[in-house]
Amino acid sequence: MTVRGRLALAVLLTGLLTAVGVMATLALAFQRFEHESAYQRADAFLSRVVAKYDDLLDLQARDPAAFTQFLASLLLFEPDSQLYLLAADGTVLAHTGQVVLAPGFKVALGPVQQSAAAAVDVQARKLAPYVMGDDPEHMDADAVVAARALQRPLIRASGPVAGYLYIVCRKPGLPGASQALFRSSLAGPALAAVAALIVLGSLLAAWIIGTVTRPLRVLSDEVAAASRDGFSAAAAAAPQPALAPAVTGHDEFSRLRQGFHAMLDTLRVQWNALQRMDHFRRESVSNLSHDLRSPLTATVACLETLEQRWAGDTQRSADRHLVQVALRNTRNAAGMVRSLGDLALLDEPEFKLKPMRLNLAEVLDDIALRFAPRAQQQGVSLRFEQQGEALPVAAVDVELFERAVANLLDNALKFTPAGGQVLLSAGRHDSHVQVVVADSGAGIAAEELPHLFDRLYQARQSVAPATSDEGKGLGLAIVKRIVELHGGTVDVASTTGQGTTVRMVLPAA
Amino acid sequence: MRNGELEILPSRREVRVRGAALEFTALEFDLLLHFASHPGRVFSRAQLLDAVWGYTHEGYEHTVTTHINRLRAKLERDPMQPQFILTVRGAGYKMRDAPA
Numbered sequence: 252m253t254v255r256g257r258l259a260l261a262v263l264l265t266g267l268l269t270a271v272g273v274m275a276t277l278a279l280a281f282q283r284f285e286h287e288s289a290y291q292r293a294d295a296f297l298s299r300v301v302a303k304y305d306d307l308l309d310l311q312a313r314d315p316a317a318f319t320q321f322l323a324s325l326l327l328f329e330p331d332s333q334l335y336l337l338a339a340d341g342t343v344l345a346h347t348g349q350v351v352l353a354p355g356f357k358v359a360l361g362p363v364q365q366s367a368a369a370a371v372d373v374q375a376r377k378l379a380p381y382v383m384g385d386d387p388e389h390m391d392a393d394a395v396v397a398a399r400a401l402q403r404p405l406i407r408a409s410g411p412v413a414g415y416l417y418i419v420c421r422k423p424g425l426p427g428a429s430q431a432l433f434r435s436s437l438a439g440p441a442l443a444a445v446a447a448l449i450v451l452g453s454l455l456a457a458w459i460i461g462t463v464t465r466p467l468r469v470l471s472d473e474v475a476a477a478s479r480d481g482f483s484a485a486a487a488a489a490p491q492p493a494l495a496p497a498v499t500g501h502d503e504f505s506r507l508r509q510g511f512h513a514m515l516d517t518l519r520v521q522w523n524a525l526q527r528m529d530h531f532r533r534e535s536v537s538n539l540s541h542d543l544r545s546p547l548t549a550t551v552a553c554l555e556t557l558e559q560r561w562a563g564d565t566q567r568s569a570d571r572h573l574v575q576v577a578l579r580n581t582r583n584a585a586g587m588v589r590s591l592g593d594l595a596l597l598d599e600p601e602f603k604l605k606p607m608r609l610n611l612a613e614v615l616d617d618i619a620l621r622f623a624p625r626a627q628q629q630g631v632s633l634r635f636e637q638q639g640e641a642l643p644v645a646a647v648d649v650e651l652f653e654r655a656v657a658n659l660l661d662n663a664l665k666f667t668p669a670g671g672q673v674l675l676s677a678g679r680h681d682s683h684v685q686v687v688v689a690d691s692g693a694g695i696a697a698e699e700l701p702h703l704f705d706r707l708y709q710a711r712q713s714v715a716p717a718t719s720d721e722g723k724g725l726g727l728a729i730v731k732r733i734v735e736l737h738g739g740t741v742d743v744a745s746t747t748g749q750g751t752t753v754r755m756v757l758p759a760a
Numbered sequence: 761m762r763n764g765e766l767e768i769l770p771s772r773r774e775v776r777v778r779g780a781a782l783e784f785t786a787l788e789f790d791l792l793l794h795f796a797s798h799p800g801r802v803f804s805r806a807q808l809l810d811a812v813w814g815y816t817h818e819g820y821e822h823t824v825t826t827h828i829n830r831l832r833a834k835l836e837r838d839p840m841q842p843q844f845i846l847t848v849r850g851a852g853y854k855m856r857d858a859p860a
Contacts, residue, residue: 607829610840613847614825617805620850621821635850642840649822649829 255464262456270445277441283380286395289420290381293397296329297418298370301399308401308414311336311345323347333388335417337363337398343387344414350388359385363415366398386419394421466504470511477515533595540592547585554578590725594706597651597732604736606646608760611677611684612637614649618656619675622664630669633660638678638685645684646760647737655733658726659688659753666751667692679759683739686755694747703743704731730755761796763858766835766844768796782834787812791827792835795845795855804852828853 304310311318322334326347336345341357362384369376384396401414557574561567596602612635619635626633637643656675663673671691678685695703706728727743730753734741739757761768767776773789775782784792790812795803803811805821813823832839846854 607826608839609825609829616847616849617821617825617852620804620852621806621818644840649825653822653825 254467255460258460258464259457262460263453266449266452266456270449274441274445286381286383289395290397292329293332293395293418293420294366294370297397297399297416300325301401301416307336307416308344308403315345318345319347329418331421333386333419333421335387335419337415337417339412339414341415346387348388352387356387358387358417362396363398363417366396367400367412367415370399384419386421388419389421394419396420463504466502466508470504470508473508474511530599533598537592537595540588540595543588544585544592547581547588550581551578551585554581587725590729593729594725594732597729597736602736604648604651606648606737608644608646609649611643611645611647611652611686614647614653615656615675615677615686618653618660622657622660626664626673629664629667631664631667632672633664633675634672635675635677638676639680641679643677643679643684643686644760645737645757647757648733651733651736655730655755656686656688658730662726663688663690663692663751666690666694671750682759684757684759686757687752689750689752691750694749695743695745695751696747700743700745703727704741763796763799763844763855766796768793777835784831784834788827788831788834791824792831795853799855800857802848802851802854807852 301307310321318336322336322345326332326334333346333348335343335347335358337358338344341360341363343352343356343358346352362382365375365379366382366384369379369382382396382398383393384398386392386394386396396417396419398415398417400412401416403413554574554577558571558578561571561574564571616635619633622633660673660675667673667690673688673690676687676689704727706725731741734755734757737757739755741753741755743751743753745751761770765778768774770793775784775789775792791808794808794812805824806818808824809815809821813820828845829839832842832845835844836842844856846856848854
């Protein structure tokens with residue numbers, strides 16, 4: 252869940268809890284208020300009754316039936332209440348109401364005594380604003396009750412309590428103050444006020460959250476943009492997009508954004524420095540390669556002259572052998588220098604292909620023709636074959652493509668003995684063109700295969716073996732680079748003793 | 761000289777195809793002229809390199825491919841199905857025989 256979402260949820264829950272708390276408090280307060288009012292009314296009523304009739308117990312003893320009627324008449328102005336005459340132990344002697352009580356039914360004395368005591372004792376009254384006690388008609392729940400102690404007239408001033416006058420206040424129908432609360436005139440405005448508070452509070456919270464997290468959203472957009480565009484020259488050169496207004500301010504988010512931009516700037520500077528160094532290195536290699544060509548060419552020329560001069564001289568055969576070794580190694584070095592220079596050129600980011608839409612079958616046929624004399628001299632059969640009917644048309648830089656194929660053919664012819672064959676083929680398959688150079692030569696060891704296109708690896712293996720003229724060298728690295736520049740792939744399969752197959756795949760045009 | 765819809769005026773170094781004049785670079789024109797002067801005769805890239813460019817050094821044959829394809833792009837209706845400058849597999853290229 253987003254930070255904004257979590258903040259909003261937290262605020263909403265807090266608001267809800269507050270609202271619920273407030274409403275519960277209100278409900279409880281209202282209920283308490285109701286109980287207090289009821290109790291005070293009941294208490295005042297009892298005071299009046301007891302003040303007027305001081306011989307209630309006697310009256311009841313003399314004529315119980317009439318007494319019950321008398322009790323009922325007292326309640327004329329006290330609806331929702333029931334009166335009970337209790338003996339000192341809580342036994343019900345007489346009562347109003349329709350419910351028939353078992354004889355000897357007792358009411359809990361605790362509340363009775365508490366209420367009776369409160370009538371005379373100011374301290375006690377302060378402690379109990381109202382009293383809850385038994386309701387004989389509904390024994391499952393307490394009701395507000397009040398009571399007065401009664402005495403026999405003759406022993407009035409002192410003496411034990413002879414009985415109680417007990418009143419139970421209960422609203423008929425569903426119990427609970429909650430109904431009253433909802434029906435009262437307080438409910439409407441209160442609910443409206445709470446609802447309004449919730450709505451206003453939510454809007455305010457939403458606005459605050461939005462304002463606070465906006466810098467965070469802007470920052471995360473910037474981070475996303477930076478990670479997408481990277482440090483490519485285009486992105487670095489482009490002016491800052493509109494979503495990055497001046498980063499001012501000192502709060503945590505602003506500092507974070509400032510830090511991020513500072514980091515980006517540092518990285519950009521470092522990246523540019525790195526690219527310049529890389530370019531400088533490539534240029535150095537290219538220059539070096541160029542400069543080395545003349546001395547190497549001169550050396551090769553001198554060595555060739557010596558070799559020729561001593562061709563027929565049997566006395567010089569040992570010397571001649573030395574010269575041949577020197578010649579081989581120098582040619583190898585010259586080849587490497589040339590390849591390094593070529594690779595440096597191909598690696599330049601500004602290097603542009605000059606592609607032309609061509610039928611590759613024609614080009615390959617021509618290349619086979621070009622290598623035909625050499626193949627014939629070696630006793631190796633070389634031919635080109637088109638695979639399939641569709642013309643293998645692709646957009647290629649002719650010079651580079653030919654160089655790549657020439658490098659592959661060079662290798663193939665170098666490692667295929669007399670009597671072997673080299674097959675050049677091209678075919679179109681859906682959206683790409685496949686060019687294959689397959690030879691039946693010595694093959695390449697399995698452990699060498701992964702390193703074939705690795706220029707560093709090849710450079711280290713470049714000590715010219717006796718059989719090779721220029722070594723495998725960097726020819727394949729150049730092929731790979733050329734194929735990559737054309738948006739294609741190259742792979743090699745080989746079995747020692749059987750042959751090698753190099754396959755180039757290029758997008759068709 | 762004429763070869764079907766192809767018309768070449770060597771002295772003015774002008775070329776017309778189906779009546780419309782076409783522009784060629786110097787090398788392109790020389791190559792076309794060489795082909796047109798020997799209709800039906802096959803030339804390898806090496807031979808063309810020697811005859812038109814004056815090079816004998818191997819390694820520049822790709823430039824012949826480039827120029828042949830440029831000629832085709834200008835002359836032919838569909839360069840991939842050429843009518844004038846034809847490919848002879850295993851041998852090279854030739855200009856078609858002039859239609860009677």
